Amino acid sequence: xxxxxxxxxxxxxxYLGWQRLGDSDKTIQGKIETVLNQMxxxxxxxxxxxxxxxxxxxxxxxxxxxxESKMTVEKMQLFLNNQLPNDIVIKxxxxxxxxxxxxxxxxxxxxxxxxxxxxxxxxxxRNHSYHYANNLDLEKINEACEFLIGEHDFIGFSSLKxxxxxxxxxxxxxxxxxxxxxxxxxxxxxxxxxxMVRIIVGTLLEVGDGTKEVSAIEEILNQKDRxxxxxxxxxxxxxxxxxSY
Amino acid sequence: xxxxxxxxxxxxxxYLGWQRLGDSDKTIQGKIETVLNQMxxxxxxxxxxxxxxxxxxxxxxxxxxxxESKMTVEKMQLFLNNQLPNDIVIKxxxxxxxxxxxxxxxxxxxxxxxxxxxxxxxxxxRNHSYHYANNLDLEKINEACEFLIGEHDFIGFSSLKxxxxxxxxxxxxxxxxxxxxxxxxxxxxxxxxxxMVRIIVGTLLEVGDGTKEVSAIEEILNQKDRxxxxxxxxxxxxxxxxxSY
Numbered sequence: 001x002x003x004x005x006x007x008x009x010x011x012x013x014x015y016l017g018w019q020r021l022g023d024s025d026k027t028i029q030g031k032i033e034t035v036l037n038q039m040x041x042x043x044x045x046x047x048x049x050x051x052x053x054x055x056x057x058x059x060x061x062x063x064x065x066x067x068e069s070k071m072t073v074e075k076m077q078l079f080l081n082n083q084l085p086n087d088i089v090i091k092x093x094x095x096x097x098x099x100x101x102x103x104x105x106x107x108x109x110x111x112x113x114x115x116x117x118x119x120x121x122x123x124x125x126r127n128h129s130y131h132y133a134n135n136l137d138l139e140k141i142n143e144a145c146e147f148l149i150g151e152h153d154f155i156g157f158s159s160l161k162x163x164x165x166x167x168x169x170x171x172x173x174x175x176x177x178x179x180x181x182x183x184x185x186x187x188x189x190x191x192x193x194x195x196m197v198r199i200i201v202g203t204l205l206e207v208g209d210g211t212k213e214v215s216a217i218e219e220i221l222n223q224k225d226r227x228x229x230x231x232x233x234x235x236x237x238x239x240x241x242x243x244s245y
Numbered sequence: 246x247x248x249x250x251x252x253x254x255x256x257x258x259x260y261l262g263w264q265r266l267g268d269s270d271k272t273i274q275g276k277i278e279t280v281l282n283q284m285x286x287x288x289x290x291x292x293x294x295x296x297x298x299x300x301x302x303x304x305x306x307x308x309x310x311x312x313e314s315k316m317t318v319e320k321m322q323l324f325l326n327n328q329l330p331n332d333i334v335i336k337x338x339x340x341x342x343x344x345x346x347x348x349x350x351x352x353x354x355x356x357x358x359x360x361x362x363x364x365x366x367x368x369x370x371r372n373h374s375y376h377y378a379n380n381l382d383l384e385k386i387n388e389a390c391e392f393l394i395g396e397h398d399f400i401g402f403s404s405l406k407x408x409x410x411x412x413x414x415x416x417x418x419x420x421x422x423x424x425x426x427x428x429x430x431x432x433x434x435x436x437x438x439x440x441m442v443r444i445i446v447g448t449l450l451e452v453g454d455g456t457k458e459v460s461a462i463e464e465i466l467n468q469k470d471r472x473x474x475x476x477x478x479x480x481x482x483x484x485x486x487x488x489s490y
Contacts, residue, residue, distance in 0.1 A: 011369050057369060059369065086368065087368050089365060092365075120322075121326065121334055123255050123333055123334040124484075
């Protein structure tokens with residue numbers, strides 16, 4: 001069997017998220033599998049690097065699938081991009097060794113989150129950012145980002161209920177960049193818990209506007225208490241930028 | 246009468262353009278006037294700095310209107326942004342002298358045009374750019390831009406039929422910038438003819454991919470022949486950035 005790796009860009013606005021839900025036509029995985037089934041006359045199941053939530057976007061989600069098809073990867077890419085809706089694009093397609101697994105082999109992921117920080121909302125970037133009007137102290141946010149870096153139990157920054165699985169994760173980079181009214185938060189790490197990026201951003205915004213102290217980050221990590229963390233910012237500002245192997 | 250100046254950002258995707266057409270609810274001007282009528286109980290007519298085509302966007306369209314209303318401009322801005330659809334945003338609102346006229350007093354305008362230059366299309370920027378897959382020689386495009394600068398008869402770069410009005414315009418700046426696969430063309434000038442920016446960009450792309458020579462720009466300006474110029478690129482890549490007074 002050939003093993004094919006896809007790098008996928010998508011605008012999550014119209015979808016229920018990455019993961020196929022029964023026969024629903026409203027997931028990214030479902031859309032791609034439907035086209036792959038047409039293309040190969042097989043029943044293809046693709047393995048994503050991980051789920052993304054309803055409304056979340058990706059510049060570089062990664063997935064793989066096995067096939068007996070003899071089609072070249074160049075032809076597959078053309079077929080897919082012709083047949084997929086224009087809010088899903090196969091950016092890259094390569095053949096990989098049979099043992100490659102998009103989820104198990106993922107070494108790190110980069111997510112970014114866009115915040116439109118102005119009293120006045122944005123018309124042009126409204127679908128790709130979260131409007132947050134409060135004045136923000138970016139120095140404080142930068143300080144708070146430092147406390148996130150390293151290996152921690154991030155359960156306090158997650159929507160998970162108690163779980164037997166480990167909730168320890170490592171964040172290797174957490175930073176912000178600004179361009180006009182847009183603030184982009186970027187996080188790199190080995191993996192992220194459910195809603196972790198969105199709750200971290202909500203907490204950092206509350207640090208920035210003075211609702212919380214910078215030290216709140218350490219408290220939430222130590223006390224593992226979701227109640228102490230900030231709000232879960234909406235999915236439309238979140239992007240899965242890149243998955244590294 | 247008070248005279249109020251609006252600076253407006255909009256996503257043109259769903260609209261037939263700036264200018265109100267009868268009772269149609271599908272124009273930016275129409276949408277804003279409807280809300281202003283509710284707000285003031287008057288019949289307001291707003292004057293835009295100029296039209297924008299169906300599908301064209303704006304970061305900073307400018308318009309003005311006269312009113313007897315005693316409302317503060319801050320309250321007007323809140324009312325408008327609450328009532329307008331979220332693809333139209335009033336970014337700024339100020340009271341100006343009664344003689345101010347958004348069209349007659351406009352000294353210069355800046356437009357930009359986004360081209361997604363890659364074999365593979367873009368999912369996330371698809372509504373705000375034009376996908377052009379051919380390889381482009383950016384040096385040649387830069388050279389061609391130089392020929393546009395200055396006072397010229399731009400009728401060859403316009404969709405106008407013969408007209409008695411002057412088709413002489415002055416472009417003070419024409420340049421490109423790239424970020425990843427996105428090329429942004431930016432033009433500043435005293436005013437632009439109908440479709441002029443879109444035909445200039447289409448011509449520059451054809452210079453860039455080798456279909457036309459750099460010298461074609463001079464020929465089109467001299468011969469005033471629309472047939473010699475490039476294709477009219479689609480409206481979705483075009484932005485009215487700024488109007489200066």
